Amino acid sequence: MSLDAIARSEMETWFSVSQFYSREARYLDELEFDKWVGLMAEDVRYWMPIVSNKIGRDVGSELTVRGELAHFEDNHESLSNRVRRLATGRAWAETPPGRTNHLISNVEIGEVEGDLVNVRSQFLIYRSHLETDQEIFSGTRLDKLRPDAITGWKIVDRTIILDHAVLTQKSLGIFF
Amino acid sequence: MLDQGKSSHFDHLVALEKGEINRAIFSDPDIYQRELKQIFARCWLFLGHRSQLPNENDFIATYMGEDPVIVTRQPGGKIGAFLNMCRHRGNRVCRADSGNQRTFTCPFHGWTYGNNGELKVVPGHTQVYHEELDMEAHGLIPVARIDDYKGMIFATFDKNAPALDEYLGDMAWYLDMALDRREGGIEFLPGVHKWRIKCNWKFPVDNFAGDSYHGPVSHGSAWESGFEGMPRRKKGYGYEGFQINAGNGHGFGARWAENEKQVYEMALPEFLDYEKARFPETRARLGDLRGMHLSPMHCSIFPNFSMLWQSGNMRVWHPRGVGETEGWSWCFVDQKASPEHRDLVRIHDLQRHGTSGTWEQDDVDNWVQSTMSSRGYVGRQVMQNLSMGINHEIEDPKSIHPDMRGRIAGFQNEINQRSLYGQWAHMMDGNGPAVPGTNA
Numbered sequence: 001m002s003l004d005a006i007a008r009s010e011m012e013t014w015f016s017v018s019q020f021y022s023r024e025a026r027y028l029d030e031l032e033f034d035k036w037v038g039l040m041a042e043d044v045r046y047w048m049p050i051v052s053n054k055i056g057r058d059v060g061s062e063l064t065v066r067g068e069l070a071h072f073e074d075n076h077e078s079l080s081n082r083v084r085r086l087a088t089g090r091a092w093a094e095t096p097p098g099r100t101n102h103l104i105s106n107v108e109i110g111e112v113e114g115d116l117v118n119v120r121s122q123f124l125i126y127r128s129h130l131e132t133d134q135e136i137f138s139g140t141r142l143d144k145l146r147p148d149a150i151t152g153w154k155i156v157d158r159t160i161i162l163d164h165a166v167l168t169q170k171s172l173g174i175f176f
Numbered sequence: 177m178l179d180q181g182k183s184s185h186f187d188h189l190v191a192l193e194k195g196e197i198n199r200a201i202f203s204d205p206d207i208y209q210r211e212l213k214q215i216f217a218r219c220w221l222f223l224g225h226r227s228q229l230p231n232e233n234d235f236i237a238t239y240m241g242e243d244p245v246i247v248t249r250q251p252g253g254k255i256g257a258f259l260n261m262c263r264h265r266g267n268r269v270c271r272a273d274s275g276n277q278r279t280f281t282c283p284f285h286g287w288t289y290g291n292n293g294e295l296k297v298v299p300g301h302t303q304v305y306h307e308e309l310d311m312e313a314h315g316l317i318p319v320a321r322i323d324d325y326k327g328m329i330f331a332t333f334d335k336n337a338p339a340l341d342e343y344l345g346d347m348a349w350y351l352d353m354a355l356d357r358r359e360g361g362i363e364f365l366p367g368v369h370k371w372r373i374k375c376n377w378k379f380p381v382d383n384f385a386g387d388s389y390h391g392p393v394s395h396g397s398a399w400e401s402g403f404e405g406m407p408r409r410k411k412g413y414g415y416e417g418f419q420i421n422a423g424n425g426h427g428f429g430a431r432w433a434e435n436e437k438q439v440y441e442m443a444l445p446e447f448l449d450y451e452k453a454r455f456p457e458t459r460a461r462l463g464d465l466r467g468m469h470l471s472p473m474h475c476s477i478f479p480n481f482s483m484l485w486q487s488g489n490m491r492v493w494h495p496r497g498v499g500e501t502e503g504w505s506w507c508f509v510d511q512k513a514s515p516e517h518r519d520l521v522r523i524h525d526l527q528r529h530g531t532s533g534t535w536e537q538d539d540v541d542n543w544v545q546s547t548m549s550s551r552g553y554v555g556r557q558v559m560q561n562l563s564m565g566i567n568h569e570i571e572d573p574k575s576i577h578p579d580m581r582g583r584i585a586g587f588q589n590e591i592n593q594r595s596l597y598g599q600w601a602h603m604m605d606g607n608g609p610a611v612p613g614t615n616a
């Protein structure tokens with residue numbers, strides 16, 4: 001492949017993934033949770049480890065690892081159940097629903113592994129709830145995406161690294 | 177302002193004979209300051225589990241009330257706890273949440289303390305302090321007493337506090353249903369959920385102590401969406417269960433199983449195989465009442481420890497001002513549990529409880545709103561109602577089972593909340609330290 005062609009295919013991937021993320025963010029902000037779950041692969045792993053403060057020799061091991069406690073450790077079924085809960089009308093933490101804006105940026109296309117592409121992105125999510133409750137979530141997402149004929153991509157693996165050690169948010173009732 | 181002339185400042189706020197408390201106790205900053213002194217500086221508070229400190233020089237940082245403390249495992253294995261506060265200008269000597277260190281060097285001017293609290297190094301001790309600073313008198317401030325019950329580490333800043341066994345009273349015996357149901361006891365999984373809730377600390381403690389009433393309404397959405405979370409009553413039971421009050425403000429709620437078959441009927445589906453496998457061991461260790469009849473669900477230990485037994489969940493509610501609370505939530509498993517069962521417990525727990533918990537989220541907003549409405553002038557004059565089942569306790573607990581301890585009532589009864597606020601008023605009046613029987 002010529003340099004030109006490589007550059008073009010990288011740009012195409014970047015453009016297509018960025019558009020996919022914008023659409024995903026819109027589904028979440030517009031409370032279209034069924035459509036959001038539709039972007040998840042059947043075998044999706046959705047995981048948010050816990051960060052804590054470390055010093056000295058322990059710098060670099062701030063995150064809990066697989067098998068330890070996490071904020072989220074979900075699969076397709078449990079994500080669908082979380083969405084079903086929201087639709088009951090009695091999920092009080094979201095009744096009335098919060099108003100969110102998912103800002104996704106710094107989209108960086110990484111290595112290709114078989115039919116999966118690694119993507120790193122960063123998020124800043126603002127949530128306003130009830131009268132004056134305000135929450136800001138910031139962090140990084142590490143995704144493995146698989147091309148999909150209908151949705152463009154499917155999320156096969158998502159690791160969410162939230163920056164907060166002690167969460168100032170009253171709960172993690174939104175999706176990332 | 178508190179009336180300093182009366183012997184009891186708090187009786188008028190807590191009218192337990194009517195099952196009422198004044199809502200000002202959730203919003204009055206003077207009352208909150210007094211809680212820090214009379215409750216958090218005097219009670220035994222939960223610091224952590226021994227499994228969090230497996231090696232020499234391991235430490236964890238936590239809080240007792242609003243006071244930051246470091247819990248250390250010293251060379252030789254002794255566990256100690258100290259104020260995380262330098263004796264020079266009061267800086268925190270440790271900014272990590274956990275780790276392994278023999279010494280703690282203050283980031284401000286470099287005073288260095290051993291993990292037994294001793295002040296070891298003062299930069300310029302000769303040149304600028306002229307060797308006049310008494311190093312021995314300037315160690316980290318230790319807690320007054322520290323002890324553990326079957327791995328659960330508690331400490332108090334009150335040197336006159338009763339022994340931990342006495343403080344826990346009958347609750348220790350009931351706690352064995354989690355701590356001692358299998359050989360080897362329990363351990364904590366690494367990782368803790370920590371989050372801030374704009375609620376007074378007593379709302380979650382009240383909720384976990386005895387509020388089996390809120391489940392169907394507050395948690396209906398989780399329940400019907402595949403997040404079954406508690407043992408359910410099955411048709412045909414003689415008893416739905418009990419609220420059991422162990423004295424000193426400690427209490428829990430449990431379902432009742434007549435026989436082994438009913439234990440399994442109530443088990444959470446994903447844990448059924450494990451429950452069947454561990455049942456004979458538990459029954460042999462704890463006997464029929466604790467090993468079969470009682471399927472405990474929720475619990476609070478005065479003042480700010482709570483537990484969800486079946487979900488493998490323990491937590492502490494750290495006060496952060498009169499209107500804010502910091503929840504810390506851990507997952508525990510039987511030390512002998514298989515890797516597969518550990519995975520099931522962890523996933524069950526975190527999908528229901530703690531930060532993203534489908535149960536927890538809905539609780540949190542309730543506690544926030546209850547707190548908020550206690551701020552208005554009119555709202556805080558109104559008495560809050562805790563009267564459920566007040567004259568309907570079970571007179572003779574031994575008639576239910578000869579081994580039963582404490583006071584008991586039917587499963588839907590606010591006996592544990594009345595005991596909690598009774599203990600609260602008792603401590604706030606400066607009585608105590610709490611001794612079994614004083615508030616029975």
Ligand code: FES
Nearest residue numbers: 262264265282285
């Ligand atoms: S405050 Fe710790 S050395 Fe000065």
Ligand SMILES: [Fe+2]
Nearest residue numbers: 390394535539
């Ligand atoms: Fe609840």
